[in-house]
Amino acid sequence: MPQAKLLLPYLTFSGQCEEAMKFYQSCLGGELEIIKYKDSQKKDQYPHLQDKVIHSSLKTSQAPILLACDDPVECEKPNAPFVNHNGYSLSVTAENVEEGLEIFNLLVSDGEVVIPFGKTHFSEGFGMLKDKYGISWMICQ
Known part of the structure; x- marks a missing residue:
C-alpha cells in the first residue's frame, strides 16, 4: 500500500x-x-x-x-470568499501556550472566535477561529 x-x-x-x-x-x-x-x-x-x-x-x-x-x-x-472553505480546519501546534495565544490573536484579527483560546482537558492551550478570509483554524499547544 x-x-x-x-x-x-x-x-x-x-x-x-x-x-x-x-x-x-x-x-x-x-x-x-x-x-x-x-x-x-x-x-x-x-x-x-x-x-x-x-x-x-x-x-x-x-x-x-x-x-x-x-x-x-x-x-x-472579486472580493468574495472562496465558496469551498468549509468542512476543514488548518491545525497549528505552537511551541508553548504563550506562542499559541499569540498566533491565535494574530490569525483572528478581523475574523471570528469559534472557541476562545484557553486550557482544555487535552491541552494547556487550544482555540478555534475563522480568519478574515473564511479559513477555519485550530491552534494548540
Missing part, C-alpha cells in the same frame, strides 16, 4: 491570495514565495489574471507549511 510522505493544505482564493499569504506569513513566520500568472507559462491563457497568484508557498526552515493560489474561475467573483 502506498504511504504519503507529506500532506499539505493548498488553499484557493478568489483574488485575495497574495494578501492572505502575506497575512499568514505575518502570523506564522516563514519565507513566502509568490508566483503570479504574468510570470508563468499560463500568462497567455489568462490575460486578465496577470497580477493574480498562480502558486505560492509559505515555508519554514523544515518544510513548506502552506500552499495557495488564486482560482481562475473564482477570480471572476
Whole structure:
C-alpha cells in the first residue's frame, strides 16, 4: 500500500491570495514565495489574471507549511470568499501556550472566535477561529 510522505493544505482564493499569504506569513513566520500568472507559462491563457497568484508557498526552515493560489474561475467573483472553505480546519501546534495565544490573536484579527483560546482537558492551550478570509483554524499547544 502506498504511504504519503507529506500532506499539505493548498488553499484557493478568489483574488485575495497574495494578501492572505502575506497575512499568514505575518502570523506564522516563514519565507513566502509568490508566483503570479504574468510570470508563468499560463500568462497567455489568462490575460486578465496577470497580477493574480498562480502558486505560492509559505515555508519554514523544515518544510513548506502552506500552499495557495488564486482560482481562475473564482477570480471572476472579486472580493468574495472562496465558496469551498468549509468542512476543514488548518491545525497549528505552537511551541508553548504563550506562542499559541499569540498566533491565535494574530490569525483572528478581523475574523471570528469559534472557541476562545484557553486550557482544555487535552491541552494547556487550544482555540478555534475563522480568519478574515473564511479559513477555519485550530491552534494548540
